[in-house]
Amino acid sequence: MKINRRQFIIASAVVGGGVLIGYSASQPSRHRRANDEIAQGAERFVTSFIKIEPNNVITIYVPHSEMGQGIHTSLAMMAADELDANWEYVKIEQAPAIDLFANGHLIKGFAGEFGVPDALMPLVNATAFPIAEMINLQITGGSSSIRYTGESAMRVAGAAAREMLMEASADRWKVSRVELTTVLGYVHHNATGRSVSFGEIAKEAALLEPPENPSVKNRSQFNIMGKALSRSDIPSKVNGTAMFGIDAHSKDMLFAAIKLAPVFGTTLVSADISKALAQPGVERVIELEESIAVVADNYWRAKNALALVDATFSTSENDSVSSDSIESRFNSALAQSDGSKDKEIGNTESAISTATDIIEASYRVPYLAHAAMEPMNCTVHVKGKTVEVWTSTQDALGTVGRIANIAGVPENSVIFHHTYCGGGFGRRAPLINTNMIDHATLIAKEFDVPVKTIFSREDDMQQDHYRPSVHNNFKASFDSNGNVTAWKSRFTGPILVPGASHIPYAIKNQSIRVVEADTHVPLGPWRSVDHTQQTFFTESFIDEIAHRTGINPYQFRLDLLERHPRHRKVLEVAAQAAGYGRDLTNGRALGIAVQESFGSFVAEVAEVSLDENRRPVIHKVTCAIDCGWAVNPDTIEAQVESGIIYGLTAAMYGEITIENGQVVQGNFPEYEMIRMSTSPEIEVHIIESGEALGGLGEPATPPIAAAVTNAIYILTGQRVRNLPIKNHDFSENSPLARV
Amino acid sequence: MANFSVNGQEKALDIEPEMPLLWVLRDELGLTGTKFGCGIASCGACTVHVNGRATRSCVTPISAVEGQEVTTIEGLARALSAATAEAPSISNVQQAWIDHQIPQCGYCQSGMIMAVSSFLATNPNPTDAEIDASITNICRCGSYPRVRKAIRALVNA
Numbered sequence: 001m002k003i004n005r006r007q008f009i010i011a012s013a014v015v016g017g018g019v020l021i022g023y024s025a026s027q028p029s030r031h032r033r034a035n036d037e038i039a040q041g042a043e044r045f046v047t048s049f050i051k052i053e054p055n056n057v058i059t060i061y062v063p064h065s066e067m068g069q070g071i072h073t074s075l076a077m078m079a080a081d082e083l084d085a086n087w088e089y090v091k092i093e094q095a096p097a098i099d100l101f102a103n104g105h106l107i108k109g110f111a112g113e114f115g116v117p118d119a120l121m122p123l124v125n126a127t128a129f130p131i132a133e134m135i136n137l138q139i140t141g142g143s144s145s146i147r148y149t150g151e152s153a154m155r156v157a158g159a160a161a162r163e164m165l166m167e168a169s170a171d172r173w174k175v176s177r178v179e180l181t182t183v184l185g186y187v188h189h190n191a192t193g194r195s196v197s198f199g200e201i202a203k204e205a206a207l208l209e210p211p212e213n214p215s216v217k218n219r220s221q222f223n224i225m226g227k228a229l230s231r232s233d234i235p236s237k238v239n240g241t242a243m244f245g246i247d248a249h250s251k252d253m254l255f256a257a258i259k260l261a262p263v264f265g266t267t268l269v270s271a272d273i274s275k276a277l278a279q280p281g282v283e284r285v286i287e288l289e290e291s292i293a294v295v296a297d298n299y300w301r302a303k304n305a306l307a308l309v310d311a312t313f314s315t316s317e318n319d320s321v322s323s324d325s326i327e328s329r330f331n332s333a334l335a336q337s338d339g340s341k342d343k344e345i346g347n348t349e350s351a352i353s354t355a356t357d358i359i360e361a362s363y364r365v366p367y368l369a370h371a372a373m374e375p376m377n378c379t380v381h382v383k384g385k386t387v388e389v390w391t392s393t394q395d396a397l398g399t400v401g402r403i404a405n406i407a408g409v410p411e412n413s414v415i416f417h418h419t420y421c422g423g424g425f426g427r428r429a430p431l432i433n434t435n436m437i438d439h440a441t442l443i444a445k446e447f448d449v450p451v452k453t454i455f456s457r458e459d460d461m462q463q464d465h466y467r468p469s470v471h472n473n474f475k476a477s478f479d480s481n482g483n484v485t486a487w488k489s490r491f492t493g494p495i496l497v498p499g500a501s502h503i504p505y506a507i508k509n510q511s512i513r514v515v516e517a518d519t520h521v522p523l524g525p526w527r528s529v530d531h532t533q534q535t536f537f538t539e540s541f542i543d544e545i546a547h548r549t550g551i552n553p554y555q556f557r558l559d560l561l562e563r564h565p566r567h568r569k570v571l572e573v574a575a576q577a578a579g580y581g582r583d584l585t586n587g588r589a590l591g592i593a594v595q596e597s598f599g600s601f602v603a604e605v606a607e608v609s610l611d612e613n614r615r616p617v618i619h620k621v622t623c624a625i626d627c628g629w630a631v632n633p634d635t636i637e638a639q640v641e642s643g644i645i646y647g648l649t650a651a652m653y654g655e656i657t658i659e660n661g662q663v664v665q666g667n668f669p670e671y672e673m674i675r676m677s678t679s680p681e682i683e684v685h686i687i688e689s690g691e692a693l694g695g696l697g698e699p700a701t702p703p704i705a706a707a708v709t710n711a712i713y714i715l716t717g718q719r720v721r722n723l724p725i726k727n728h729d730f731s732e733n734s735p736l737a738r739v
Numbered sequence: 740m741a742n743f744s745v746n747g748q749e750k751a752l753d754i755e756p757e758m759p760l761l762w763v764l765r766d767e768l769g770l771t772g773t774k775f776g777c778g779i780a781s782c783g784a785c786t787v788h789v790n791g792r793a794t795r796s797c798v799t800p801i802s803a804v805e806g807q808e809v810t811t812i813e814g815l816a817r818a819l820s821a822a823t824a825e826a827p828s829i830s831n832v833q834q835a836w837i838d839h840q841i842p843q844c845g846y847c848q849s850g851m852i853m854a855v856s857s858f859l860a861t862n863p864n865p866t867d868a869e870i871d872a873s874i875t876n877i878c879r880c881g882s883y884p885r886v887r888k889a890i891r892a893l894v895n896a
Binding site: 067068069070230231233234235236237238239240241242243244246247249251255280297298299300301371372373374375420421422423424425454456457634638641642643644645646667668669673674675676677679680681682 | 755759762765766769770771773774775776778779782784811812815816828833836837840841842843844845847848852870871872874875876877878879880881882883884885
């Protein structure tokens with residue numbers, strides 16, 4: 001076993017010959033643990049990312065959760081390309097949930113991007129998680145896997161492995177390493193015609209010192225990256241064999257249905273459980289502090305019996321909270337406070353006081369649930385001093401730590417099955433999934449068989465951590481020439497992602513401030529976090545400003561983006577592809593919006609008409625994305641399609657409301673989704689700027705709402721300033737209808 | 740006693756007649772390819788075939804399939820090729836799902852594939868409006884554009 005301590009590159013022989021090479025982002029102290037792990041031998045030390053076996057099979061361990069973003073394949077592609085592996089012999093495996101896979105690079109990447117560790121807060125919880133503990137998280141989120149883990153860890157590990165295989169070959173053949181080449185899993189010495197497979201030379205490579213500073217390829221040298229390769233997880237997802245958390249199954253398993261305190265923060269006071277206990281298949285009723293659960297030999301039986309439990313929860317000052325009272329609270333907070341600085345340029349008040357013209361507009365968006373297709377679930381088997389767990393999570397390591405703590409065992413006594421996630425979107429992020437994993441563990445502690453706890457769809461929707469409802473009051477001023485001189489924004493917090501409320505436009509005076517207005521509704525990251533609300537606001541209000549100037553909204557944006565070439569480029573490509581400016585005589589209109597988020601730049605053009613009932617129909621969305629360059633172009637297209645439809649669902653229908661302190665909506669279709677009949681055609685243009693890699697899971701979501709409502713404005717003259725669109729009346733009879 | 744067949748195997752289970760087929764498949768038989776999504780027949784994740792016809796199993800009591808043939812995603816390829824000696828491992832619809840790289844998280848796709856398979860069997864050349872009216876499954880990852888392309892490709896094949 002060898003470690004290059006400066007680069008944290010680790011190499012070791014594996015049982016049966018071969019080599020394991022990895023790059024770890026963890027701290028030096030963690031490497032002492034790595035040493036110990038490795039010294040124990042065998043496969044315990046999968047701290048590393050790549051294993052090369054004598055039969056030439058290469059296994060790449062991916063530390064992130066696969067929730068549909070294709071990350072297992074894309075990260076493996078990055079390592080395999082640097083290695084010059086033969087992709088056909090590459091195996092991809094989920095890395096185990098041990099702390100050596102903690103996301104050091106996720107942390108560093110975010111800190112670098114935003115300059116402050118606060119940027120991590122959307123992934124955890126602004127109030128409850130000390131930054132020092134984050135290094136222990138094995139998070140998938142923040143559209144971060146490719147650009148941080150991929151760029152830093154996977155590629156370096158691949159490059160290091162390749163250099164070691166070449167060096168071992170050079171030693172064996174007594175030639176200089178510079179005379180060697182690598183192609184498709186072989187090292188060649190062209191001068192003498194000798195070749196050796198990676199597998200054959202791996203054992204000798206394992207004896208070498210890891211390289212000090214392995215050099216990664218430039219893009220012209222890529223053989224695997226940049227190709228639209230098929231995802232490794234898809235075959236199992238078409239024949240029913242893909243394992244999600246909810247699919248854990250054994251003959252002796254018990255099932256728990258759970259009722260959580262309906263008003264957030266309240267507790268169980270009393271319960272009449274006699275009827276439930278008398279139901280067929282019911283084993284026990286478990287009363288916990290904030291919930292009550294029925295455990296039976298089948299989920300349906302547990303759920304039916306739970307309906308017969310008469311539970312009383314504590315009263316709370318929040319029992320009377322409603323969406324209306326929250327709206328009043330937001331309005332009065334904005335009226336009473338000028339908030340704290342988010343961004344200030346120039347002198348906005350002065351510009352407004354001398355303005356010839358002013359526009360004011362109040363925008364708001366509602367709370368949203370994530371509604372991942374796989375309802376939250378967790379299976380826990382407490383057996384003496386060990387605990388076995390099956391769950392789908394965006395934070396495997398954090399989940400292990402939490403379960404170990406509740407079960408009262410050390411973390412390394414938790415056997416964790418890291419399954420596919422049936423959707424993530426932030427719902428399965430650290431401290432967002434805790435109401436599931438905590439309760440599931442507490443319930444399972446009462447049994448010596450596996451217990452699978454499942455949230456019903458209603459539980460899932462009513463016990464989420466919600467995309468924040470936000471109000472944003474805008475004001476813009478114009479001078480006597482009609483030029484916009486000031487941009488003023490006052491919005492309700494919290495800020496989960498710094499910068500989301502900022503604009504790229506060259507407006508001389510800008511004042512953007514956040515006003516705190518907490519409620520009892522738990523909040524969490526929702527696909528693209530603050531960008532989902534703020535991009536609707538800013539890209540709508542800039543559109544209002546454009547229309548006031550009389551310049552078309554596309555040209556208006558370009559004019560104010562001279563210093564932002566990547567914004568300009570995506571706008572130009574999307575507009576041209578969509579035929580922006582063409583004569584639309586068929587009752588359709590094009591709306592446009594642009595946003596940078598998570599390191600990627602995205603412009604979207606929505607083609608919209610009104611049906612015979614004057615309800616909006618979204619025909620097509622044309623999108624241009626500059627994510628630096630493409631690792632797997634087909635995965636990028638898929639993520640863009642997905643991000644647009646996720647955002648469009650929210651724009652058209654998404655609304656969680658509160659009555660009596662509780663969430664009203666419980667299931668589809670009252671929390672309606674885009675379906676086949678309402679899904680637009682989507683055209684994606686990938687721009688390879690060659691800049692640093694940007695994220696993909698989230699950046700396509702932010703622009704879509706404003707792209708659609710900007711088109712609706714052209715069609716109807718009605719400016720949609722609050723979502724969802726379904727609540728608006730575009731009929732000729734609407735008081736807002738264009739006269 | 741409930742008597743029915745699943746993927747060609749006869750089953751006789753001593754269970755409540757009102758237990759939904761979904762939970763019989765998942766919890767009693769361990770056939771976890773069929774998914775729980777909503778419990779109210781809104782999302783279609785639980786879609787199976789009963790005598791070849793797409794059926795939302797979360798609201799179908801087991802008594803309703805007495806003596807019927809149930810096919811789940813695990814048995815789809817076999818069911819569609821029952822006449823041949825050796826069943827292929829996947830059906831043409833499943834292959835189209837791979838060719839078009841449709842699944843993302845994949846959780847809804849068992850139901851989506853079952854719905855589309857049954858739909859195409861009775862509508863070999865559907866219009867877009869017919870697709871929209873019949874394929875009402877929810878996919879939170881937004882695979883709809885690819886599903887439409889795959890259906891078109893299957894129709895034109």
